[in-house]
Amino acid sequence: SQQGEEDPQALSIQEGENATMNCSYKTSINNLQWYRQNSGRGLVHLILIRSNEREKHSGRLRVTLDTSKKSSSLLITASRAADTASYFCAWGIYNQGGKLIFGQGTELSVKP
Amino acid sequence: DVKVTQSSRYLVKRTGEKVFLECVQDMDHENMFWYRQDPGLGLRLIYFSYDVKMKEKGDIPEGYSVSREKKERFSLILESASTNQTSMYLCASSPQTGLSSGNTIYFGEGSWLTVV
Numbered sequence: 651s652q653q654g655e656e657d658p659q660a661l662s663i664q665e666g667e668n669a670t671m672n673c674s675y676k677t678s679i680n681n682l683q684w685y686r687q688n689s690g691r692g693l694v695h696l697i698l699i700r701s702n703e704r705e706k707h708s709g710r711l712r713v714t715l716d717t718s719k720k721s722s723s724l725l726i727t728a729s730r731a732a733d734t735a736s737y738f739c740a741w742g743i744y745n746q747g748g749k750l751i752f753g754q755g756t757e758l759s760v761k762p
Numbered sequence: 763d764v765k766v767t768q769s770s771r772y773l774v775k776r777t778g779e780k781v782f783l784e785c786v787q788d789m790d791h792e793n794m795f796w797y798r799q800d801p802g803l804g805l806r807l808i809y810f811s812y813d814v815k816m817k818e819k820g821d822i823p824e825g826y827s828v829s830r831e832k833k834e835r836f837s838l839i840l841e842s843a844s845t846n847q848t849s850m851y852l853c854a855s856s857p858q859t860g861l862s863s864g865n866t867i868y869f870g871e872g873s874w875l876t877v878v
Contacts (some may be wrong), residue, residue, distance in 0.1 A: 656804075684867070691851060692766075693805075713833035738804065742869075749820075750867055752797070754804035 654720075656739060656753040662747045666762050669726040671756040673739030676717075682722050683750065687736045696705055696737075698726075731762045765789070765872040768853050774876045781840040783873050785853030792858040794836035794868065796820075798827060799850045808851075811836055812858075843877045850874050 654675035661668055673682070681700045685693040693722040699706045699715045699722070706713045712725040726733055736757050771782035787794065791810055797805040797820075807820030809828040817828050825847060829837045836855075840847055853870040 685869075690872070690874075692871045693854075695866040696870070698866060740805075742784075749793075749807070749810055751807070751821075752805035754802065754819075 652729075654739075654741070654751075656737075656756050657753070659754060660686050660757045660759070662759040662761065665728060665729060665731055666701055667760075669729050669733070669758055669760070671724045671739075673722045673724070673735050673753050675722075675739075675741045675751070675753070676720065677741070677743050677751075679717070682713075682739060682741045684711075684724050684738060685714060685738045687738065687750075687755070689735070693738060703750045726758075729758075734760045735747070736759060753759050764866050766853055766855055768851075768873045769796065769869040770873050772874045772876075774878060775840075776845050777844060777877055779840075779843050779877075781843050781875065783838040783840075783851055783853070783875070784869060785838070786834050786837045786869070787855040788834065789835075789857070789868070790833065790853065792833070792869075793856045793857035793865075793867075794830065795854040795856075796826075796836065796838045797852040797854065798822065799852055799872070805852065808838065840875075843875075845877050848864075848875060848877045 683698045684696045687693045710727045717723045736755045738755045739753040766787045795810040796808045811817045811830045827839045849874045854867045856865045856867045
């Protein structure tokens, strides 16, 4: 399987705390992306980091990528109850264009 | 805004029935995808298409087929539905990408299929 792993599978924190989710993958990639899914809905793109980048920021989101370890992390700072959702990493495989492989997701619960 | 529309949000079908899940995107995207999502397994790619009439198998194509006769429409077909195909099905699209780059995938809201 080309799937990797995400950890933790579930994370429960208080509002205002930071949330960190980790993703590992198995293949050579050209980019790694993070998506968010509210319960029972489709996925929404959050951020994309290319294989030649090491860190990227977007608002309260910080993504790092370590291609030597085949891993990435998503940090959400100053979390809010509205951040409660499942978060998925996905990676694009080199030479396979737009195809993405998804991790199994981290379920984040932010308590007010 | 990009819109990916899945025709049915909830379906209940009987074992052995032929099931069609339809998906339409309005952004002239070349790539379209069908994923299946199950608890604990994440999203798994069933089929994808890079162009009209082109299709490629994903990780779990068994029991499924697809059709892409028009650029905006990508259909997933379950020839003979079985109970283990009960799942949430997600359609997605993205623009054409170069070999060394990547593009955002845009998802529909999902179709919940129950096979009884």
